[in-house]
Amino acid sequence: MTSIKETYDDQGFVVVPGLISPEEYPKLQKAAEAAIDRTRQGSWPYRRTVGKQFPPFTDDNPDSWGIQHLMHPELGQPASVFSDWYTSDALTSVCAELLQCSEEDLELELFNLLINPLSQSFALRWHRDDVKETAPPEEERAALDVWHNGVQWNTALYEDSCLYIVPGSHKVPRTPEQRVHSCTMDAPKNPMDMPGAVMLTLKPGETVFYNSNILHCAAYDHTVKRATLHACMGDAHYSAARGRNILQHGLSWVNEPRFREQLSPKGQRMLGKLLNLQKEIPAESIGYSLDG
Template sequence: MSSSTPHLDALRRDGFVKVPNLLPHHVLLAMQASCKYTTDRARRGKWPHVRTVPKQYPPWHEWQAGDNIWGVQHLLHPDMPTRDTFAEVYFGDPVLDVVKELLGLTQDGDDRRRDPDERPEPDDRLVMELFNLLVSPDGARDFELAWHRDDVRPDVSPEEEARQLNLRGDGGPQSQQLHAQYNIALFEDSSLVVVPGSHARVRTRAERDAAPYEPNLPGQVVVALQPGDAVFYDSNILHRGVYRGIDVTRELGRMTLHGSVGLAGHGTERARQVLQHGVGEWVGRAKFSIEGSKGLRAEGMRKRLMEMGSGKDLGYSLVG
């Protein structure tokens, strides 16, 4: 008998799940064009919100002359010229249908166990979080991210690691997902490397002793994506990124949408991870021009992000 929640089942088991052909072809073409334009502007300093080599984690500084970028931040920012195109994808059904399954908001998900009279509509529990673009750096050298979990620092003890992962005595996670995180490839992308199942356990001795950029960690898997494919993954799975350097005058390289959507009602648990990226500084003036039910969904998600606050004095999850 097939499962009614195959994506959630895979995420719980492996810590990640691939979704082939998530973006319809016409949407993929529009996103490719928008991201080519956006990346070119960012590399020329026409968009200040970027991730720069060799820095791996926030806080990010604004673009400066000579910067080599590996990411473009804030695709939903009110000053982003192509934000409407990005918003159509971020708030669209192809992405959010998977998100709602992963957050237990589908018909057979965890949320359906509640009293129907007390249960809000699934869209009313979604929170706008992050939507960024990951790109290839310019140059002959590759840029690599160290092995990490997004919200557990590598120097914590096994006991503290288990506590922060919220593990039960049998090693499984205690609670449902509080957010869904994903990469959507616009061109071929084999940059993400993960260790399946590591989201639901503390690190092994080999993983603790491994070099930060260990190229062959036991059990690792390279997540290969074709244009339009997506991978949704637990942010605390052991993972790293390997970005192949390119000649940006001749190659497009990697252009991959990197986003997350939250579950309302968990602001204090999730606020630092989201707001450390600076999204709280502009979301208050980021109303969208989308019409109809999608527009209502977008505005509701935006307001729920505003309720998290600005992010000042919350600190940062990782250092480097």
């Protein structure tokens, strides 16, 4: 039987069910709805705005396709629910297996929520999270060779068919045909026009773990309810290589004592790894991974 690690290494992604217990599921749904309500009412400023694909995000549009910083203590009780699940044994054990590291080495990184816009559908262009669309093949190959020390995932609280991915593209540069579909700022009219693309459908409670430098895009239908937990975690031994991709989202709030107090002992250990990364990389040198 093929292991999840073998599938992940070969395809660049793997779907795992059952990482939310029956007791956790209604708590996460309630916490997500509270975060969505605050964001749509305008009282939660950390959001991904329709019309802007990548950070830095602005307030140019009142509609949102994502909510940032779910573990921020300003979010109140929902933040504790999200923190408890992010550091749960079920989740961290899978991350450690995929990264082939000890759970002691896991670094706390990002935890966000992907939601459906209300006013209009929206899409992200085909991209790799930390490789510019203009990168020539040799630059792409060099970036892909070092991008194996963190894992990203989407966990669907409702059925989700938004993510499109090109299996195996985490290991090789784009073909000339694939570059045609991924070298501009424009989102695709039809994501399936990309050679090799597949659409992933997650059932409620399923999680797709993926290498975030796999070639992927997303299409958000404003008529279909979406609340998908979107997060990442890394092996602290190699976090410097991932620093820009993580710290570009603005994480100064993780230094607050009340955030540390919100975490379990395991979470506090993971936080310590992130705080060390912040010390290693000056804020003024971070920049942004992508444009658009």
